[in-house]
Amino acid sequence: MSAAWDTDVLVVGAGLAGLHVAALLAGRGHAVSVVDKRTDLGRAVRTTGIFVRRTLDDFALPEDRLGPPIRRVALYPPSLRRPVVLDSDRDEFRVGDMPGLYAAFTDRAREAGARVLLGTRYAGYADGAAQLVGSDGAPSVAHARFVVGADGARSRVARDLHLDRNERLLVGAEEVFASAGTEVPAFHCVLHPRLAPGYLGWVVDDGEHVHLGTAGYGSRYPDGVWRAMRDLAAVAPGLPSRPDAVERRGGPIPVGGLLRRISSPRGLLVGDAAGAVSPLTAGGLDPCLRLSEHAADALDDALTSGDAGALRSYDGAALRRRFRGRVAMRRAMGLVRSPGAMEATFAALRTPPGQRAARSIFFADRSFPLPAPV
Numbered sequence: 001m002s003a004a005w006d007t008d009v010l011v012v013g014a015g016l017a018g019l020h021v022a023a024l025l026a027g028r029g030h031a032v033s034v035v036d037k038r039t040d041l042g043r044a045v046r047t048t049g050i051f052v053r054r055t056l057d058d059f060a061l062p063e064d065r066l067g068p069p070i071r072r073v074a075l076y077p078p079s080l081r082r083p084v085v086l087d088s089d090r091d092e093f094r095v096g097d098m099p100g101l102y103a104a105f106t107d108r109a110r111e112a113g114a115r116v117l118l119g120t121r122y123a124g125y126a127d128g129a130a131q132l133v134g135s136d137g138a139p140s141v142a143h144a145r146f147v148v149g150a151d152g153a154r155s156r157v158a159r160d161l162h163l164d165r166n167e168r169l170l171v172g173a174e175e176v177f178a179s180a181g182t183e184v185p186a187f188h189c190v191l192h193p194r195l196a197p198g199y200l201g202w203v204v205d206d207g208e209h210v211h212l213g214t215a216g217y218g219s220r221y222p223d224g225v226w227r228a229m230r231d232l233a234a235v236a237p238g239l240p241s242r243p244d245a246v247e248r249r250g251g252p253i254p255v256g257g258l259l260r261r262i263s264s265p266r267g268l269l270v271g272d273a274a275g276a277v278s279p280l281t282a283g284g285l286d287p288c289l290r291l292s293e294h295a296a297d298a299l300d301d302a303l304t305s306g307d308a309g310a311l312r313s314y315d316g317a318a319l320r321r322r323f324r325g326r327v328a329m330r331r332a333m334g335l336v337r338s339p340g341a342m343e344a345t346f347a348a349l350r351t352p353p354g355q356r357a358a359r360s361i362f363f364a365d366r367s368f369p370l371p372a373p374v
């Protein structure tokens with residue numbers, strides 16, 4: 001027989017989106033449980049962990065879990081010749097120590113009163129009861145007033161709650177290793193239709209760690225994403241020699257924009273599960289934190305009032321309109337399929353208006369759009 005327990009809110013997924021919404025709701029006095037199938041959140045990390053200035057300004061991330069600031073972006077065409085170098089007079093990016101940040105967010109959620117159950121897989125939902133399976137195979141049932149799908153780009157909760165699901169996905173892969181130190185911490189981006197079809201390859205060296213990665217449309221990598229990584233490593237600018245042992249990371253990145261239907265009377269979606277990733281930059285860390293705050297407000301209203309209808313205010317369709325420009329630019333980026341066309345794009349990037357446009361994307365003051373407070 002399965003053990004059964006009750007909670008106000010069951011959060012499925014202990015990434016930053018799930019842990020943040022759990023801490024906020026538990027801090028307001030609600031009974032919150034978070035489950036994640038991983039037994040150790042510091043392993044099998046699925047992000048580079050680049051945080052942009054707006055996130056660093058607006059969220060209290062632990063200083064000792066952030067790498068040195070980066071102010072330089074260098075954009076390389078397929079020939080790797082004549083990069084467009086953008087320098088900012090402000091600290092623009094910092095790379096997070098992701099295992100350390102997951103641990104800090106877990107501590108915050110627990111300190112706020114949430115239960116965090118690792119090694120616990122969500123296996124389905126019906127009539128207010130979530131089926132869970134422990135890492136030892138032991139089943140249990142959680143009766144939850146609301147379920148939060150924070151279970152990533154291929155969300156099972158989205159399917160079970162009959163909500164929208166991500167259809168446009170990039171696939172990303174990277175290697176991480178210790179830096180030998182660098183004079184100028186930099187984010188080198190290679191725009192190459194074969195090595196990173198539809199997106200970009202990167203070398204980020206902040207003086208502490210090096211991240212070498214590629215992301216693009218999976219079906220367009222001629223020999224798969226890890227083969228493209230090897231090819232990129234052979235030519236990548238700014239790449240020091242790699243040790244034999246590196247940490248490997250990878251995963252899907254939703255880039256179709258925020259999904260329209262992200263809530264129902266049973267619960268809602270946050271983070272990648274909701275498609276909360278910038279379609280243009282493929283950054284999801286800022287959006288997942290911001291959207292989790294909006295989700296916590298909606299759930300708090302619903303729990304406090306006893307009216308599940310309060311979740312209607314959590315409406316992806318309304319927010320999605322503000323993404324139109326970025327979705328259109330992502331589509332345009334995806335259309336550049338030959339090295340020649342990419343070189344031509346670089347001719348435009350080298351002009352003053354092209355550089356202004358690039359700066360506004362990489363050093364943006366804008367962040368993930370949320371409804372204005374009423």
Ligand SMILES: Cc1cc2nc3c(=O)[nH]c(=O)nc-3n(C[C@H](O)[C@H](O)[C@H](O)COP(=O)(O)OP(=O)(O)OC[C@H]3O[C@@H](n4cnc5c(N)ncnc54)[C@H](O)[C@@H]3O)c2cc1C
Pocket residue numbers: 012013014015016017018035036037038046047048049050051120121122123150151152153156171172173174213249250251252253270271272273276277282283284285286288
């Ligand atoms: C290679 C790569 C590099 C990236 N780099 C950056 C970057 O530098 N900056 C940036 O802003 N964004 C980046 N992104 C995107 C960003 O990492 C994500 O948008 C963000 O981490 C999403 O957080 P999340 O909490 O929604 O999901 P996740 O961090 O994916 O968390 C989902 C959690 O749900 C759990 N889970 C899933 N299914 C179940 C289940 N059935 N039962 C229990 N648990 C379950 C998983 O184990 C996981 O812990 C990158 C993505 C990739 C793939």
